[in-house]
Amino acid sequence: MLTRLETKDRNPAVDALREFIAGREYAPGDRLPPERELIGHLKVTRTTLRKALDTLEREGVIWRHVGKGTFVSSKNDSLETGDLAAVVQQITPVRMMRARLAIEPAIAGEAAINASREAIARIKKAKDRAIDAESWPEYETNDDLFHHAIAEASDNILLVTLFDQLNAVRRAVALNTVIRYDDRPPRTHTSFAEHDRIYAAIEARDSKAAYEAMRQHIGSVSARLFRDM
Amino acid sequence: MLTRLETKDRNPAVDALREFIAGREYAPGDRLPPERELIGHLKVTRTTLRKALDTLEREGVIWRHVGKGTFVSSKNDSLETGDLAAVVQQITPVRMMRARLAIEPAIAGEAAINASREAIARIKKAKDRAIDAESWPEYETNDDLFHHAIAEASDNILLVTLFDQLNAVRRAVALNTVIRYDDRPPRTHTSFAEHDRIYAAIEARDSKAAYEAMRQHIGSVSARLFRDM
DNA sequence: GATCTGATATTGGTCAACCAATTGCGAGGA
């Protein structure tokens, strides 16, 4: 997983290649030297160079084709491709939480309107399991399940998918920045009462209350997260 | 952009590795055999195996750590992949509009808070161009641009990405169900006034008003869409 | 009993060499 700390120690070959492209001011569409020539410029072997090229191709910075060569692509569309990996590289924890704060209450509101009895039961199950969790990883698994169950309760596969993507970014960004003082979540953990309120609102089919409860929950999680940093 | 459709040119080593994991029914969290052992099972060399492992790690299927080994990720399938193509197959127009109704107002609210002067200018430009559009396709392009500019004004790449995905599904689902009676959008087109209200709210930094204006806009688009069906 | 240390297992990274697949182009022929 990509944490923000691990993002720093990047591949030196990738950096060298980036620098080479930037330093020579290759215009979009220009062709880079052949691999066997580049290894001379960058003082790396071809395996290393090719791995760096793989990275840059995945990022959309360059474009390769057998027999033709390697070309730099227009830099603009490389950022906007909706590639989650790229998002993880660029997002800050604050923005990630703001996104959660924008999206998840809306999903909770939809869930309150559309939840089936089974979906509500699944939410309750995850909520109760989170309370009984005997370790932080176990708690986190069930917290994940709780939020995911709410998204599924919206009975809208698009919302579920969008939530999953948001969640994937969340996991990749902020997980190990949290500092824990206990082995396991205390029974008085703030989130439990908030989970209860969210669940109660959904079960009561109160969309506005579910929206508000989720907003407050994520706000509280966010506040705790940034206080500890 | 539904990138998942073009997955035909696959790496045979990746497929072999996927099959190995699936065939032996590794549970989430289980540890895979060491690389030097796996190469025997899969009949590939370590370099090839490692490239396949790279791919699966990037997809979130596995999780690796030096000295510990390679583990099957707990969210192995379908969750991380964000396969929009599957969503398009299953989503109904009603659910798609409900998703827009849940997400886009929240993004508009964020935009009102975080929009830079440049971002606001871009929104205005797209809005005005939509009004002057002389054909429905031109209008749609600028309407797209308008909504996208709002997402970008949130100054949050995660929200932009989520919006893009939502928008990709929207384009794939509901476009050809619309019936038009005119060659071009009439100047009195309902959306224009709604666009104006959204823009005004964002420019005034009124988050709640932006949220409400966007909600009403999408609600009105939705009503028109389903009345015509 | 607690703590440090070293051996061992495992993934990470790199290297030089080789062959395969694709493209572009020019030579040569119809």
Added chain:
DNA sequence: TCCTCGCAATTGGTTGACCAATATCAGATC
């Protein structure tokens, strides 16, 4: 003139080997 064929250039992929970084655990030491 136009077409075909073959060659050279280029990236794609694989191989076996080597060393580095990290984690685990048993055993020695205090």
